[in-house]
Amino acid sequence: MSKLDVKLTRRTALKVGALTAAAVAVGVPVGSLKKSTVVKAAGTESGEKKQLGFLYDQSKCIGCNACAAACKKTNNWEEGIEWRKVYSKNTDNGKVFLSMSCNHCAEPACASVCPVKAYTKREKDGIVMHRSEICVGCAYCLYACPYHAPDFNKAASGAVTKCSFCVEIQDQGGKPACVSACPVDALNYGDVNELRNRSGAVAPEVNGLPPASITNPSLVIIPKE
Amino acid sequence: MHLHWGWLIAIYLFLGGLGAGAYLTSYAADRGWLGNSPALRRAGYFMSGPIVAIGTLLLVFDLGQGLRKPWLLVRLVVNVKSSVMTWGVWILAFFIVVSLLIALLIWMKREVPAILTHVGAVLALATCAYTGLLLAVVEAFPLWNNYLLPVLFVVSALSTGLSITVLISNIIDKGLATDEVKTTKLHVYLVVLEVILIGVIFGMAAMGAKGVVAAESVARILTGEFAIWFWSCLIVLGLLVPFFVSVYALNKLGSGHSGHALSAATGSGASVAVGEADSLLKVMLLSDALVVLGGFVLRYVVVFAALPIWNGTLM
Numbered sequence: 005m006s007k008l009d010v011k012l013t014r015r016t017a018l019k020v021g022a023l024t025a026a027a028v029a030v031g032v033p034v035g036s037l038k039k040s041t042v043v044k045a046a047g048t049e050s051g052e053k054k055q056l057g058f059l060y061d062q063s064k065c066i067g068c069n070a071c072a073a074a075c076k077k078t079n080n081w082e083e084g085i086e087w088r089k090v091y092s093k094n095t096d097n098g099k100v101f102l103s104m105s106c107n108h109c110a111e112p113a114c115a116s117v118c119p120v121k122a123y124t125k126r127e128k129d130g131i132v133m134h135r136s137e138i139c140v141g142c143a144y145c146l147y148a149c150p151y152h153a154p155d156f157n158k159a160a161s162g163a164v165t166k167c168s169f170c171v172e173i174q175d176q177g178g179k180p181a182c183v184s185a186c187p188v189d190a191l192n193y194g195d196v197n198e199l200r201n202r203s204g205a206v207a208p209e210v211n212g213l214p215p216a217s218i219t220n221p222s223l224v225i226i227p228k229e
Numbered sequence: 230m231h232l233h234w235g236w237l238i239a240i241y242l243f244l245g246g247l248g249a250g251a252y253l254t255s256y257a258a259d260r261g262w263l264g265n266s267p268a269l270r271r272a273g274y275f276m277s278g279p280i281v282a283i284g285t286l287l288l289v290f291d292l293g294q295g296l297r298k299p300w301l302l303v304r305l306v307v308n309v310k311s312s313v314m315t316w317g318v319w320i321l322a323f324f325i326v327v328s329l330l331i332a333l334l335i336w337m338k339r340e341v342p343a344i345l346t347h348v349g350a351v352l353a354l355a356t357c358a359y360t361g362l363l364l365a366v367v368e369a370f371p372l373w374n375n376y377l378l379p380v381l382f383v384v385s386a387l388s389t390g391l392s393i394t395v396l397i398s399n400i401i402d403k404g405l406a407t408d409e410v411k412t413t414k415l416h417v418y419l420v421v422l423e424v425i426l427i428g429v430i431f432g433m434a435a436m437g438a439k440g441v442v443a444a445e446s447v448a449r450i451l452t453g454e455f456a457i458w459f460w461s462c463l464i465v466l467g468l469l470v471p472f473f474v475s476v477y478a479l480n481k482l483g484s485g486h487s488g489h490a491l492s493a494a495t496g497s498g499a500s501v502a503v504g505e506a507d508s509l510l511k512v513m514l515l516s517d518a519l520v521v522l523g524g525f526v527l528r529y530v531v532v533f534a535a536l537p538i539w540n541g542t543l544m
Contacts, residue, residue, distance in 0.1 A: 093543035102543055113369065119314040120304035140301050141293015143233040144314055150369040150538050156233055162293030212544030218368045 055110060055130035056169065057196030057222030058183075059205070060103055063229065064190035067092055067101040074185030075105070078170065085155040087167040088182055093211065100228050102211060103191055105182065106153035106167035107221030108132045114145035114154055114166075122164070130196075130222065131169045139163040150214040151221065169193075199224040234532065237291040242360040243389075243528040244284030245321065246382055247521070249356035250390015252277035252328055256350045258394075264411045268398035271335055273390065276397060278328035281356065285321055313366050317359045324352040357386035364531070371443035372434055372535040381426040381527075388419040389524035392471075392517035399514055409513070410482050416475045416520070420468050427463075427527075442538050449534040459530050467523015474516040481509055 067090060075081075075088040088105035112132045115123035122139045125132055134154070141162045145154040154166045170180035178184070183193050192199075199205060204226045207216040255273025257263050289295045289302065308315040327349040334341045361379030368374050395412055433439055434447035450459045 091541070091543050100543060113367075116311040117314065117366070119306075119308050119312040119318065120301070121308045138301060138304060139294070140305065141295075142314060143293070144312075146232055147234070147367050147537075148369055152537070152539070152541055156293065158233060158293050162297055164293075212539065212542070214369070214539040218538070 055196045059192040059199040061190045061226040065101045070185040071182035074181040078181035082160045084157045107223040109219035109221045113148035117144045117148040136163040196222040239528045239532045241284045241288040243525045245360045246386030248277040248280030249353035250386040252353040254391045254394040268402040272398045273394040320355045357383040370535045372446035392520035396517045420472045446536045455530045455534045462526040466519045471516040
């Protein structure tokens with residue numbers, strides 16, 4: 005390397021440096037921009053807007069799977085797709101369960117990455133709606149959602165589907181099918197700010213679930229002691 | 230839990246960078262920054278459009294609706310506010326058009342307006358950065374969620390683009406070698422920069438700065454199921470071998486004339502013997518091919534080794 009032409013070396017180094025700086029300039033502002041919007045949204049989170057969410061009482065759940073079965077029946081899941089799933093795990097205190105679907109997040113990552121705007125957040129109750137009929141099946145949302153709520157079977161319809169919070173039933177005054185089906189009142193729904201005030205209610209960060217800060221999910225859990 | 234991105238996404242990210250890097254190589258050569266090989270000034274312009282277009286087409290066919298309701302794809306352009314994929318669709322569409330237009334003008338022996346090549350260069354840089362940004366914004370995949378990743382992909386794109394352009398230029402213009410000293414020096418800088426960036430990004434992940442899942446993901450690359458690809462194809466064949474070949478070549482070339490050292494040597498037999506120059510050139514071209522291979526393996530390990538922040542099981 006000692007034989008390298010010093011002048012040329014410096015020039016080339018400058019060029020490489022300039023290109024890197026340009027690349028950083030493209031990358032970094034986007035990163036900081038994203039963070040600042042997250043902070044802003046978190047600040048308004050406790051505010052006026054109504055947000056429906058689920059309440060799941062882990063201490064009451066018996067793992068009967070009635071919620072998922074009712075969801076499947078009501079919403080005609082496609083082959084190989086699950087809108088709601090009951091997870092289970094054997095621990096020292098016996099078996100624990102977790103029934104989870106789409107969490108209708110306050111900051112839905114699915115909606116922000118979707119290139120075709122198939123996701124919308126309903127103004128009046130914060131339900132995250134997905135229009136499968138315009139979905140192109142890029143699956144970006146499957147990667148963006150920390151809860152694996154959007155599901156996709158390329159061989160079937162080739163469009164993403166996910167929990168709709170039984171929006172049609174709710175609009176006619178009914179309850180979501182999963183909530184209606186629960187025999188032990190472990191699964192409930194309502195205004196998430198009220199649900200968060202229930203005694204024992206915590207953010208869904210139990211049993212290895214991801215940090216709620218990513219999407220601000222509208223799910224409240226009463227953990228099993 | 231089953232995710233869906235397969236081989237095509239890795240190929241797409243790789244080809245996006247390769248094509249854009251090839252464009253930037255010819256752009257740099259056109260400005261006289263890489264010597265004055267006529268082939269180097271055109272090969273990248275000719276290659277870039279088709280390479281990026283092929284990558285894009287592959288991805289289109291991979292979409293759930295690509296072969297069912299392709300007209301839905303028109304809406305890929307609508308989420309300008311927040312979808313990096315939408316940004317990519319715009320960037321790639323404009324880049325493909327501009328680079329194909331430049332290639333057409335060159336082919337028709339018309340003058341290419343300088344402004345068009347400048348616009349193309351900005352779009353090419355944006356294309357390279359986009360391929361990394363697409364992954365970097367995904368918070369649910371902690372290994373990807375690092376804003377140095379687009380920087381690494383840009384450097385890798387420049388490196389693979391330079392290699393493929395030098396390689397193709399030498400095939401087109403046999404014997405009439407490019408300005409090896411300049412391109413080889415650039416190679417060395419890019420490889421060093423890439424090694425540093427890989428070290429920082431994977432090091433951050435390995436040391437837990439990006440959380441447990443990123444550490445687990447990077448362990449799959451450094452010691453797990455992707456280690457064989459990472460160490461052999463990327464680190465050794467894709468970075469170290471090209472680095473040492475380039476440094477060795479610079480020592481050889483540096484003792485001759487600056488500029489067209491190899492062709493000068495071949496012509497006059499001055500400082501490097503003709504046969505030796507010929508075999509040195511072959512080794513350098515082989516190392517260019519290895520750089521391209523390494524660039525693909527980089528995309529492959531980053532895409533496939535990354536684990537989701539929650540794997541769908543309770544703890």
